[in-house]
Structures are given as C-alpha cells and as structure tokens.
Amino acid sequence: MALQKRKFVIDPGSKYLSIYGDALMYRQPNVAVIRRGRTTEVLAYGDEAMAMRTLPEHSVLVRPVSQGVVRQPDVLGAVLRKIFEKLIPVTLFKAVELYVPVPSGLGMVERENVEKAVSGGGYKDITLIESVLSFLPRTDGGETMIANFGAGVTDMGIINSDGIVTACTVDIAGDAVDEKIKNVLLQNKNFKIDSAAAERVKCAIASLYTVDTSSVSVIGQDILDLRSKNFEITATQIAPAIHYCYSRIMDILETLMTSLPRQKQDEVRMNGLYIAGGGALMNGLTDYLQRGLHIPVYTDMDPETAVLRYTAKLISDPKYSKLLKPAGK
Numbered sequence: 374m375a376l377q378k379r380k381f382v383i384d385p386g387s388k389y390l391s392i393y394g395d396a397l398m399y400r401q402p403n404v405a406v407i408r409r410g411r412t413t414e415v416l417a418y419g420d421e422a423m424a425m426r427t428l429p430e431h432s433v434l435v436r437p438v439s440q441g442v443v444r445q446p447d448v449l450g451a452v453l454r455k456i457f458e459k460l461i462p463v464t465l466f467k468a469v470e471l472y473v474p475v476p477s478g479l480g481m482v483e484r485e486n487v488e489k490a491v492s493g494g495g496y497k498d499i500t501l502i503e504s505v506l507s508f509l510p511r512t513d514g515g516e517t518m519i520a521n522f523g524a525g526v527t528d529m530g531i532i533n534s535d536g537i538v539t540a541c542t543v544d545i546a547g548d549a550v551d552e553k554i555k556n557v558l559l560q561n562k563n564f565k566i567d568s569a570a571a572e573r574v575k576c577a578i579a580s581l582y583t584v585d586t587s588s589v590s591v592i593g594q595d596i597l598d599l600r601s602k603n604f605e606i607t608a609t610q611i612a613p614a615i616h617y618c619y620s621r622i623m624d625i626l627e628t629l630m631t632s633l634p635r636q637k638q639d640e641v642r643m644n645g646l647y648i649a650g651g652g653a654l655m656n657g658l659t660d661y662l663q664r665g666l667h668i669p670v671y672t673d674m675d676p677e678t679a680v681l682r683y684t685a686k687l688i689s690d691p692k693y694s695k696l697l698k699p700a701g702k
Contacts, residue, residue, distance in 0.1 A: 377467045382684045383491060384474055385449060387438050387525030387548065388651070390419070390456075393681035397460060400678070405452050408432045418452045440544050441476040441526035443486040450493020457494045469496045472688050472697075474504040474680050476528045478542025500697055502684060505530035505540050509693060510686040511647055511673075516633070516640035518668070520626060521680060522652025524548050527622055531629055531641060536696050538637070539629055545618050547652050550575055553614035559596070564604055566593035578608045579615050581657035619658065623665045630666070645669030649679035 381394035390403040401419030408414045408431055416432055417425060428434060437449040461469060471494075475487055484501060491499050505519040505528055514534035521528045524547040530540025551571040558564045566574070570591050578587035585608040595602050630641050645668050648658065653676040662670045673679040687693050 378470055379461075379467055380470045380472065380685070380688055381461065382472050382474065382681050382688070383453070384681055384684075385438050385443060385487065385490065386523055387436070387441060387546075388523070389677075390438075390449075390452070391678070391681055392456065392460070393678070394685055398678075398681075399456065399460060403438055403449075404434060404436050405448055406432050406434050407448055407451070413447045413451045415448070415451045415455055418455065437490070439525055440548070441523060441528075441542065441546075442479070442483050443490050446486045446490035446493065449490035453491060453494030457496065461496075463495070468498065470498045470500070470688075471496055472500050472502055472684055474507045474684050475501050476523075476526050476542040477503040477505055477530055477537065477540035478526075478528070500688075502687070502697065503530070503537060503540065504528045504680050505532055506537055506696065507680050507684040507687055508532065508647055508649070509534070509696075510683050510690065512644065515644050516637050517644040518626065518630060518641050518646040520622070520646060520648045520650075520653075522546060522622075522648065522650035522655075522676075524651060527650070527652065529622070529626055529629060531633065531637075539632060541625065541629065543622070543625060545621050547572075547575075550579070550614065550618045550652070553618055554579075554611050557611055557614040558593075558606070562604070562610065563596045564593050564602075565596050566591060574606055574611060575615075578606065579611060579655060580608045581615060581619060581655060581661040585609065585612075585656070615655070619655065619661065620665075623662060626662070627666060630668075642668045645671060647671050647673070649673045649676040651677050 379395045384391040389400055392399040402423050404422045405418040406416045406422045435448055437445040504521050508519050516531055516533050518531050526542050526544050527546045528542050531538040551568050554571040574591055577589040587608040588605050590603055590605055592603050653672050659670045659672050
C-alpha cells in the first residue's frame with residue numbers, strides 16, 4: 374500500500390520560523406533559550422522564549438538564523454524536533470515531505486547547514502527551493518521580476534516557466550534598515566536607541582514618500598548627558614536611512630533587468646515586479662519602485678506569508694515537478 378504524503382513548507386527566516394501545510398500555520402519568532410551540555414537542550418522557543426523575563430541558570434537566548442544563514446543548525450534542529458513532535462507527529466502510513474525556501478545566494482556549505490538543521494527535526498525527505506522560484510505560480514510563466522524582502526536578506530531575481538533566469542541575494546533587509554536608523558539618529562541627533570526601538574520606529578513611521586509628517590515617541594539615551602529620555606522621532610529624520618537602503622535595492626533590481634537581452638527586458642517591463650516579505654510593507658515602496666524602474670509593481674495581499682503560500686502551490690502542481698530536486702540528490 375502506497376503511503377499517503379503530507380507536504381509542509383518550512384521557512385527558517387532570520388526573524389520568524391514558519392511552517393505551513395496540511396491545515397497548519399505555525400509562525401513564531403525564530404529564537405530559543407538553550408542550555409548546552411553533551412547535547413543542546415531547548416528550554417523554550419518562539420513566543421515563550423521571547424516572553425521570559427529572566428533566563429534559567431546556565432542558559433542563553435540564541436537566534437539560530439541571521440542574515441538568511443543558519444548559524445547554529447543544532448539549535449534549529451532541536452527546536453524543529455520539539456515542534457514536529459507537537460504539531461507533525463510521526464503517523465503510520467503517512468509520509469512527510471518538507472520543502473524549504475532558501476535565499477538564491479546561499480553557498481554549498483550554507484545549504485548543507487539548512488539540510489542538517491531541518492533533518493535534525495526527525496524527517497529526512499527534504500527539498501530546498503530558491504525563494505524567488507517559489508513565486509512562479511504567481512506568474513503566467515513569462516519573464517517576471519521578484520523581490521522578497523526579509524529581515525536578514527533580500528532575495529531578488531527574474532524567473533520564467535523554465536526556472537530562474539538570474540538572481541542574487543543581498544544583506545540589505547529589515548535588520549540593515551534598523552541599523553541604519555540607529556546610525557542616522559546617533560550621528561544627526563546624538564540620540565542612541567537599541568535595535569528593538571529602531572524596529573518600532575521603522576514599523577511606525579518609516580516612509581519612502583518625500584513628504585511625511587508622521588512621528589513616534591521612543592525612549593533612548595542622549596549621548597551628551599548620558600541620560601535616558603523620551604524623544605519624538607519624525608519620518609523626515611529617519612528618511613535618509615530608509616532611502617539609502619531601498620535605493621540600493623532598486624539599483625540592483627535595475628541591474629538584474631538591464632543584464633538581460635532586450636526582448637527579455639521588454640517582457641519584464643510588461644509583466645512587472647512582484648514584491649513580498651515583511652519589507653514589502655514599507656510605506657510608499659510600490660510607488661517608489663514604479664517611479665524608479667518604470668515598470669508595474671505588485672504587492673502581495675499578505676506579504677509576510679507569501680513565500681509559504683506560493684511554495685505550497687508550487688509543490689502541489691505537477692507541472693513544476695521538474696524544477697524540484699530533493700536535497701542530497
């Protein structure tokens with residue numbers, strides 16, 4: 374008797390660990406509280422780890438993924454094992470296939486770390502898929518540009534029905550925007566904030582519109598008198614940080630497009646750019662890219678889960694099977 378197959382998409386992002394498929398949607402911060410000994414003991418993970426006000430003795434809070442790369446595969450594997458035991462337990466007569474969207478720019482060793490981490494969860498049938506390719510079901514098969522804005526990296530590329538035409542991965546993403554906001558406020562306002570505060574500022578008022586009067590209050594340190602103060606930050610004050618990061622991304626997108634033969638460039642200009650990921654929520658981004666690239670720009674209705682949903686569509690449609698190659702084969 375043939376085993377029934379259950380398919381799940383696992384996205385081990387720098388900020389969130391997400392699992393999608395078979396009526397399951399798991400999405401929590403990709404952090405864990407661990408204690409190292411002869412093995413890696415996971416004391417808490419996800420929301421529970423973030424909520425801990427004090428850490429147990431001899432434990433540390435770690436982020437196993439940063440800048441799109443699995444830095445600690447043993448930790449991620451141990452977390453996945455706990456999640457699988459709870460949400461995807463081994464079931465007789467039901468095989469489990471795992472599909473993992475990864476940045477297109479990952480090297481061989483980095484890909485092996487992803488496979489090691491995911492297989493550490495207990496299931497061995499694993500297929501890695503470049504994240505830009507995951508969006509193929511969103512297109513009609515013609516040359517289409519994709520930009521997936523994550524926390525650690527932004528993955529960009531041009532795809533068609535045969536796969537990836539060209540792609541690249543850069544570390545200009547949500548975390549880099551946070552750092553740039555911190556640096557701009559420190560240099561221009563002598564005001565020091567941490568990364569968490571910078572992210573709150575970004576989410577509240579960051580904008581690519583030239584005229585934006587939004588503002589938000591945030592607690593930080595005045596480096597002149599070393600006192601903690603409540604500062605009012607405006608969108609105009611952090612605008613240089615936002616424009617610096619997104620202008621570089623736009624330059625890379627333009628380079629990807631102009632590197633193609635003229636006929637393919639024309640197809641891209643007709644089919645446009647599809648953007649997803651948390652960074653696609655940046656206020657004014659669609660208009661900014663349309664003005665700069667002179668092509669249509671489309672934003673997913675739920676950009677933070679787009680890669681999960683479109684990967685699920687990709688793996689369920691037989692016409693894309695030729696593009697999928699299981700890890701290690």
